[in-house]
Amino acid sequence: MxxxxxxxxxxxxxxxxxxxxxxxxxxxxxxxxxxxxxxxxxxxxxxxxxxxxxxxxxxxxxxxxxxxxxxxTGQTDMELVDLPDTGDLRADLLTWTKSMISEAFTPSTISMARSLVAAGVQEDPATEELLSGAAFRDTGLLVQRLRSAEERGEIRPGADLTAVTAALGDPFILRLLVGHPPGERWAQTLVDVVVRGLQPQGASD
Amino acid sequence: MxxxxxxxxxxxxxxxxxxxxxxxxxxxxxxxxxxxxxxxxxxxxxxxxxxxxxxxxxxxxxxxxxxxxxxxTGQTDMELVDLPDTGDLRADLLTWTKSMISEAFTPSTISMARSLVAAGVQEDPATEELLSGAAFRDTGLLVQRLRSAEERGEIRPGADLTAVTAALGDPFILRLLVGHPPGERWAQTLVDVVVRGLQPQGASD
Amino acid sequence: MxxxxxxxxxxxxxxxxxxxxxxxxxxxxxxxxxxxxxxxxxxxxxxxxxxxxxxxxxxxxxxxxxxxxxxxTGQTDMELVDLPDTGDLRADLLTWTKSMISEAFTPSTISMARSLVAAGVQEDPATEELLSGAAFRDTGLLVQRLRSAEERGEIRPGADLTAVTAALGDPFILRLLVGHPPGERWAQTLVDVVVRGLQPQGASD
Amino acid sequence: MxxxxxxxxxxxxxxxxxxxxxxxxxxxxxxxxxxxxxxxxxxxxxxxxxxxxxxxxxxxxxxxxxxxxxxxTGQTDMELVDLPDTGDLRADLLTWTKSMISEAFTPSTISMARSLVAAGVQEDPATEELLSGAAFRDTGLLVQRLRSAEERGEIRPGADLTAVTAALGDPFILRLLVGHPPGERWAQTLVDVVVRGLQPQGASD
DNA sequence: ACTTAATCGAGACGGTACGTCGCGTCTTCAC
DNA sequence: GTGAAGACGCGACGTACCGTCTCGATTAAGT
Incomplete structure (x- = not known):
């Protein structure tokens, strides 16, 4: 042994x-x-x-x-978009979506995102392993911010936070792949719906 | 074409x-x-x-x-997953996600979804046109169902429904591409958060 | 039909x-x-x-x-060395060897000869077919000149002329491959021995 | 080892x-x-x-x-073909050609001969040195036998024996490379012409 | 009916990238 | 301080596809 x-x-x-x-x-x-x-x-x-x-x-x-x-493995200079933690989840997420739209929708980032997908969309099992493991890196930031809000009682507990990050993040990823940045109202609605959906019972805007 | x-x-x-x-x-x-x-x-x-x-x-x-x-143009036998309209949005969406998970996550559908993305993720402007126009076909169903709920007063009015469909649909699309069906709790949370987020003010579960 | x-x-x-x-x-x-x-x-x-x-x-x-x-197939400008037919076999062959030495031993011709051999020396059966059929092109000239001498009674009849051309020509081919032109005395001896060996009985120098 | x-x-x-x-x-x-x-x-x-x-x-x-x-350096089992010295040059050479044809035209020997040529036919000066020095090993045997005949008065003196060995040996080398053994009549003619060509004046068959 | 012209299936074309193999050099560890 | 093992940079190999071009044959529309 x-x-x-x-x-x-x-x-x-x-x-x-x-x-x-x-x-x-x-x-x-x-x-x-x-x-x-x-x-x-x-x-x-x-x-x-x-x-x-x-x-x-x-x-x-x-x-x-x-x-x-x-x-x-993050060899690129594709910086993660910053996600602040001021204690106000809705405001933080709106800040995040705004910088996302202005910073991530550059030709270079779009091209990289497409390359990532093109490479990932192979039938290779090893590839799937790697992708489903790493997921998309931004996810980590979002989960972390949501967990912090949960602990603070800002949102009701017990939600599957990976699903919530998917609801928030995946739409941006697809818009990125298509290459068209979403409008501001679209992003606001997205954040609004999700934040409302997470609010503790009885809370209101 | x-x-x-x-x-x-x-x-x-x-x-x-x-x-x-x-x-x-x-x-x-x-x-x-x-x-x-x-x-x-x-x-x-x-x-x-x-x-x-x-x-x-x-x-x-x-x-x-x-x-x-x-x-x-739907040459494939990749049938649209049915989205019922019983008047209960939450129930309908849960039904939809369940059939999605059980029907869409087949090797053949996954392969086609990947091919669609691989073909779409080209730098060609004409391609982008077609894709951003057609979007993904399921979207239509979702928007329609949400609009019906809006008219019925089931959800608060004024939301950008394309953002809502993105929050609901895009996560499934990405899971499909990765090839791993989401768990039931994940899907429930997704629907739950979005439906709550759309509820008229003051309503509760 | x-x-x-x-x-x-x-x-x-x-x-x-x-x-x-x-x-x-x-x-x-x-x-x-x-x-x-x-x-x-x-x-x-x-x-x-x-x-x-x-x-x-x-x-x-x-x-x-x-x-x-x-x-x-003679795509090259590697011209055949001329072999005259004056009626005097020995003189004609000496003329031939001299021009051979002065014209054929050029870097370009040597290089081509080597390439021919390098290409020919493969284990491929099809290659052998082609080579043994075509032999080396010069051979034709020599055989023709010898046959003319035979008809004229210059040499004794009945010899296997392909063997004689081999005795005369092959040594030059090998010297060409090695890249060193033979000396004049060497060439003279070669011609002399072969021509003597072909003379009708009883003839002398 | x-x-x-x-x-x-x-x-x-x-x-x-x-x-x-x-x-x-x-x-x-x-x-x-x-x-x-x-x-x-x-x-x-x-x-x-x-x-x-x-x-x-x-x-x-x-x-x-x-x-x-x-x-x-003769690492191979490619044995030198024996060249007897009975005092009768013509008979000895005929013996030699016969064993040559029967012993040297084996696939293994042919392959080695081709490899030797393939290796030798490089543009490298050092290689040429080695080859033109060593020539082909059989040459030594032939020269030796001819010199013995010369001393014995069997052939007329003064011939460039390297040319004679070339006339006798090189045709066999080329036939070996091509891979087709010569016929018996061909070999006989070759020996006959060369031996006659070397006979002292006035001698006859 | 007869021309004209664009289409058809088939497959060779000039290219480009693939993934492999071999060369001759370099770099590690074991003896 | 060699020697085996094997990775290295390099570059040619022979194959596979791309998107185009060229065949003979086919198919209408306009003579």
Missing amino acids: ADQVQAESRQRGRPRSEASHQAVLEATARLLCSISYEDLTVERIAAEAGVGKQTIYRWWKNKAAVVLETLV | ADQVQAESRQRGRPRSEASHQAVLEATARLLCSISYEDLTVERIAAEAGVGKQTIYRWWKNKAAVVLETLV | ADQVQAESRQRGRPRSEASHQAVLEATARLLCSISYEDLTVERIAAEAGVGKQTIYRWWKNKAAVVLETLV | ADQVQAESRQRGRPRSEASHQAVLEATARLLCSISYEDLTVERIAAEAGVGKQTIYRWWKNKAAVVLETLV
């Missing part, structure tokens, strides 16, 4: 270069800013990273896997 | 075969049940439809356009 | 482009002047010919086959 | 290196029996020899060099 597995994975030969691995991710992130998933090629990534094509295929099984790891 | 012919006597030579056009759509629908967008090739479609490749390119500009028209 | 088989090989689809076929051979000939067989690539040939790589693989099974057809 | 004697225990330098060197040559010889030069890879040699790739590149500059050294 004390004897761990080790003899089987005994280091032989030159170890894989973590530097190359990282260089590929960074090169991919750099390229994804300006070109679409379709136009991105493994050869281009290899050239940009100063790496042999085979090295890429040694780490990832195909282009989709490279792109997914690049975007999911 | 296809460009119309002017009523003028420009019609010279052999007319385009509407049968071929339809055969392509049907062949595509047939193939999309079992293979992914990536594995689908124009040559394969042409072979399945018993049609020349050029005939496809005479009607559509590329593979994405064929797939989009196939899925958007 | 007048009705030939024809329906089976009925022309369907776009016919293969003989122009492309020829362009490949010419491009290969052009490239072989300056670069070695090893450095020659199918991609380079395709680029030089303005042809898709697949077109090359549609006509030939590999690089060796392209090179062989190029050299064997 | 067994462990070396430990006479000198000061083996700080290269305890196994000469063994590795030899192992590579033997492995190459073993492989060349069955696979062509093209299909032979350095990695395969290394694996067969139980040696690291770098060890090969420490001794030779590339694959061609390994193959050349293997074949030129």
Whole structure:
């Protein structure tokens, strides 16, 4: 029992270069800013990273896997939109949606989001694993803010917060993919309905 | 989708075969049940439809356009999930989500949804036009049901119903793409929050 | 009976482009002047010919086959060395060897000869067929000159002239491959021994 | 391959290196029996020899060099065809050609001959040096036999014997490369013409 | 009936990217 | 301080599709 597995994975030969691995991710992130998933090629990534094509295929099984790891591990400068916590959930969410609309609907972010989806929408089981695990990163922020509101008694307890974040976040993700930023009234309604829906019984606007 | 012919006597030579056009759509629908967008090739479609490749390119500009028209014009047996109108919005939506989960999360539907997204997520402006216009077909059903509830006074008036349908529908679409059906509690929370959020002032469960 | 088989090989689809076929051979000939067989690539040939790589693989099974057809069908400007017929076999052969040494041992010709051998020395049965059929083109000239001498009674009849041409020609071919032109005395001895060996009985120098 | 004697225990330098060197040559010889030069890879040699790739590149500059050294230094079981010296040159040469045809035209020998040529036909100057120096090994035997005949007065003196060996040997080498054994009459003519061509003046068959 | 012209299925075309393989070099660990 | 093992950068391989072009055959509409 004390004897761990080790003899089987005994280091032989030159170890894989973590530097190359990282260089590929960074090169991919750099390229994804300006070109679409379709136009991105493994050869281009290899050239940009100063790496042999085979090295890429040694780490990832195909282009989709490279792109997914690049975007999911946050190699990009695609900053998370800030979600404040002033104690007023509705106001915070409205602030969030506004900055979302103004900051996230840039050509570069839209392109990356599309690349993420294009890479994710493969029939590969490994891919599904990774995606359903990581989900979309923004989700974490939202869940955290909602939990804080819950503890503070701002919203009624017991709701499945992942469903609530989906109701709030997923519409923005789809609008992002389509490329058309939603109007302000649309966003306000979204926040309003969800916040109302979460209010403790008897509360009113 | 296809460009119309002017009523003028420009019609010279052999007319385009509407049968071929339809055969392509049907062949595509047939193939999309079992293979992914990536594995689908124009040559394969042409072979399945018993049609020349050029005939496809005479009607559509590329593979994405064929797939989009196939899925958007409902060539598939991907039936719309029924949304009843009993007068009880919450109950109806819960019924809808349940059948959604049990009927829509089949491998074939998931595959088609992914193909739709893969085809839609191109940088092509024409594609965006079509998609943002058609949106997803289910949306229509939802909006209609909500409007009926609004008229009946079941929900408070003045809400942007497209935002509400987004809050309800988009989360299901994303779960569909990922391939994992949501749990029942998740769906219940989603419906509950939205329905509460729409209730007229002062009402309670 | 007048009705030939024809329906089976009925022309369907776009016919293969003989122009492309020829362009490949010419491009290969052009490239072989300056670069070695090893450095020659199918991609380079395709680029030089303005042809898709697949077109090359549609006509030939590999690089060796392209090179062989190029050299064997005489696409190159590798002119045959002249072999005069003055009636004096020994003098004619000496003239021939001299021009051989001075004209054939150029870098370009040496390179082509090596390419021919490199391409020919594959284990492919089809290749052997082609080579043993075509042999080396010079052989024809020699056989013809010897036959003329035989008819004229210059040499004793009944010899296997292909063996004689081998004795005379093959040594030059091997020297060509090695790249070192033989000395004049060497060539003289070669011609001398063979011509003496062919003389009718009782003749002397 | 067994462990070396430990006479000198000061083996700080290269305890196994000469063994590795030899192992590579033997492995190459073993492989060349069955696979062509093209299909032979350095990695395969290394694996067969139980040696690291770098060890090969420490001794030779590339694959061609390994193959050349293997074949030129006679690591193979490609035995030299025996050339008797009974005092009758014509009879000896006929014996030699006959055993040549029956023994040398085996698939294994043909394959090795082709590999030798494939390796030799590189543009590398060092390679040319080695080849033109070593020539083909059989040459030595022939020259020796001819010199013996010359001393014995069997043939007229003063001929450039390297040219004569070329006339006799090179045709066999080329037939070997093509892979088709010559007929008996062909060989007889070859020997006959050369031997006659070497006879002292006035002699006759 | 006869031309004209656009269509049809078929498949080759010039390209581009794929994923693999081999070269010759570099880098680790074990002996 | 070598040597095996094997990853590295590089680049060619042969294949697969793309979207276009070119065949002979087919099909109306306009002579």
